[in-house]
Amino acid sequence: MSGVVYAQSLDSLFVTANKLYQQESYDEALSLYQEIENNNVESAALYYNMANIYYKTNQVAPSIYYYEKAIKLEPNNKDITFNLEFAKRMTLDNIEALPKSLGQKFRDGIILRFTYNTWAIIAVSLAFLFALLFLLYHFSYSTEKKRIYFITSILAVIFVSLSSFFALKNYQYQETTITAIIFALQTQVKSAPTNSSEVNFELHEGTKVFVLESLDNWRKIKIADGKTGWMKEADLREL
Template sequence: MKRIILFILLLSSIGVFATQADSLFVKANKLYQSEKYNEALEVYKQIEKHNINSDDLLYNMANTYYKMNKIAPAIYYYEKVLQQSPNYTDAAFNLSFAKRMAIDNIEPLPKTLLQKLNQSVVMRFTYNTWAWLAIGLSFLFALLFLLYHFSYSTGSKRLYFITSFASAFLALLMIAFAFQNYKHAKANTEAIVFAQQTEVKTAPTASSEVSFELHEGTKVKVLESLDNWKKIKIADGKIGWILSDDIKEL
C-alpha cells in the first residue's frame, strides 16, 4: 500500500511540475518577445535545471543567446537540438547564421561516397527513432504473417507472404541503422569551444608547443581525455590538446 501511495504522489508531483514548466516556458517566451533577453534566459535556465531538454526549450535558448551576441552558447544549443532531432530545419537554418559569426573558418575534409551515404541516410534520424521504426515494422511483420497463416485465398496468401518478409527485412535494416548510429554517437563525442581564444598544444602540457589556435563557437571532436586536457580533432583533420575548461561537450 505504501508503494502505491508513493507512486501516486510521484505522478502528482510530476504533473504539478509539468504544469509549472509550461507556465515558465510561456513566461520566458513573452520576455523574449519583449526583447528582455537576459530575463528570458534566466527563466529558460530554470526549466533546464530540472533536466527538461525539449527541442523547443533548447531552440529558444539558442535563439536568446544569438540575440545577445553570445556565439558559443548559441551554437552549442543549436547543435544540441540537432543532436536530438537531426531534421529540425529551423535549428539547422539558424545554426548556419550563427556559424557565420564565428571567427574560425575551417574547411572540412572531403567526404567519401560511403560517408556521404552514411550521413544522408543512417544519420538522418537518431538511433532511438530507428529503433522505434524497427519495433513498428516487427509488429507489422507479425500481423502480416498471421494474416498469411489464416488466409484461404492464394492471392492473399502470396501478398501477405511477400509483404511480411519485406517488413521483416526492413525491420532488420532499421536495427542495423540504429546500431550504426549508436556506435557513431558513442565514438564521436563533440564539443564547442567556449573560450574567446585558446591555444591547441602538441602535447597535454602547458609548456608544449602551440599547434594552432581556435576561437569561440568552433566545433571539435573529442578523441581522448587526460587530466585537465582534451585531445581534439577539427574538421580539416588537425589534432591537438586543449584545456578541458575551454570547451563544452555536447
C-alpha cells in the first residue's frame, strides 16, 4: 500500500471513529482510535477524543494519560487544558506542588509555551525575514528606509537567536524529562527498589509523576511536592 493510500485509509478510519463518537458509540469509536494509534500516529485530536471517551466512561488514569499526550502536542489548546484540569478532579491524591522558581516559571510560561517544532518554525521564518530585510537594505537608495531596514533586520536576528535558543531548551527538556501517569488503583512508593523496603507513601490512579531512574522493573519517581521513592514499573505508564 502506498503512503498516500495508507494515509487516506487512516483518515477515513478517523472520520468513521468521530461519527461513532458523536453517536455515543464509545466502545466502537475507541477501538478505531486505538487502531489508528497502533499505526504510530501522533495526533492531538486523536488523543483528545480518546481521553474524552475514557473520561465519559469514568476511567480516570487513561483519560488523564491521553489528555497529557494531547497537551504535549498542542500546549496552547484551551479545550485540552480545560478538560485535563477537569479530569484531574477525579483523582484521589491531593498533592500540594512546591513553589516554582523564577527559572521554572520562565521555562513553563515561555519556553514550553510552544513545542520545540513550533519554536524552530518561528526561527526559520524570522531568518527568512532577516534575509529579506537585508536585501531591502542593500538595494534601497533611501537613507531613511536603510535605517528602518537595518534596525528591523537586527531585531530579526535577535529574535532568531532567542527562538532558536528556546527550541533547543524545549527539546532538551522534553528529552530529559520523563513523566508518567499512575494506572494502578493504588500503589505503594517505597524507600528502595525491593518488595521488603519501607513504604514512603501511597499514590492512586491518575496522579502524574516524574520518573528519575530505572532499575529492572522498578522506577524511582518524584511527585509535585518533592517527595521521592521507588514503585513498580507495571503501576505506571510513561508519557
